[in-house]
Amino acid sequence: MPDTYHHGDLRRELIAQAANLLGERGIDSFSLREVARRAGVSHAAPTHHFGDTRGLLTAVAADGFDLLASSLEACGTDFADAAEAYLRFALEYPGRYRAMFGAGIRDDADPALRAARARATTALRSGAATTIPGATPHDPSVSTRAMAAFAFVHGFADLWQQGAFTVQHAADAPADPILTLRSMLPTLWSEQTRL
Numbered sequence: 001m002p003d004t005y006h007h008g009d010l011r012r013e014l015i016a017q018a019a020n021l022l023g024e025r026g027i028d029s030f031s032l033r034e035v036a037r038r039a040g041v042s043h044a045a046p047t048h049h050f051g052d053t054r055g056l057l058t059a060v061a062a063d064g065f066d067l068l069a070s071s072l073e074a075c076g077t078d079f080a081d082a083a084e085a086y087l088r089f090a091l092e093y094p095g096r097y098r099a100m101f102g103a104g105i106r107d108d109a110d111p112a113l114r115a116a117r118a119r120a121t122t123a124l125r126s127g128a129a130t131t132i133p134g135a136t137p138h139d140p141s142v143s144t145r146a147m148a149a150f151a152f153v154h155g156f157a158d159l160w161q162q163g164a165f166t167v168q169h170a171a172d173a174p175a176d177p178i179l180t181l182r183s184m185l186p187t188l189w190s191e192q193t194r195l
Contacts, residue, residue: 010039010041010045010049011049011059013039014035014036014039014041014045014046014049014050014056015056015059015060015063017035017038017039018030018035018046018056018057018059018060018095018099019060019063019064019093019095019096019099020038020095021034021035021038021095022057022060022094022095022096022098022099023093023094023095023096023097023098024095026098027098027102027105030053030057031053032046032047032052032053032056035056054105054106054107055107057099057102057105057106058099058106058107058110058112058113059112060095060096060099060106061096061099061100061106061113061116062110062112062113062115062116063096063116064093064096064097064099064100064116065100065113065116065117065119065120066116066119066120067089067093067096068086068089068100068120069116069119069120069122069123071085071086071088071089072085072086072120072123072124072126073123075123077126079149079185080182080185082123082124082126083149083152083153083181083182083185084178084181084182086124086153086154086157087153087156087157087160087177087178087181088178090154090157090158090160090161091157091160091161091177094161097157101154121146124146124149124150125143125146148188149188152188153181156181156184160177160180165180
């Protein structure tokens with residue numbers, strides 16, 4: 001198939017198509033050939049830009065961490081807002097989310113990925129610091145709190161995506177994930193440090 005992609009940034013388009021495919025089908029049905037087909041380019045184009053599947057998925061993960069970091073940074077220092085932004089990201093970008101956290105599918109030593117992950121981690125730690133009165137993002141207690149907060153919000157997002165929550169509202173309508181998360185956040189900390 002000849003290259004038919006004539007607009008914009010092909011590298012970004014390949015990342016977007018890879019994220020879409022990963023979100024729709026998961027890693028087991030992922031292929032560079034299908035990414036190329038969706039982007040309207042030759043099957044060699046993804047290899048030319050990323051080397052192999054792992055290279056493309058690493059780029060998808062880095063893009064995901066950058067998007068997540070931007071969302072978290074836009075929340076300022078409010079942890080409840082950051083937790084909501086994290087969940088919204090996971091629900092809106094399932095392909096990027098899978099690339100970011102799927103075991104063994106990306107190169108974790110990649111410099112761009114490491115920088116993007118560090119940026120997202122810093123933003124999450126800033127939010128966690130607000131749950132401890134008088135703390136700064138660099139206090140040792142914040143690191144532990146940030147890990148606990150991340151584990152909770154990440155686990156909630158994973159479980160929600162897998163349909164593990166069966167909480168229902170009136171008329172059998174599914175519960176809203178954001179409202180459910182917000183209602184659960186205060187249970188993470190004692191009354192003295194409650195969100």
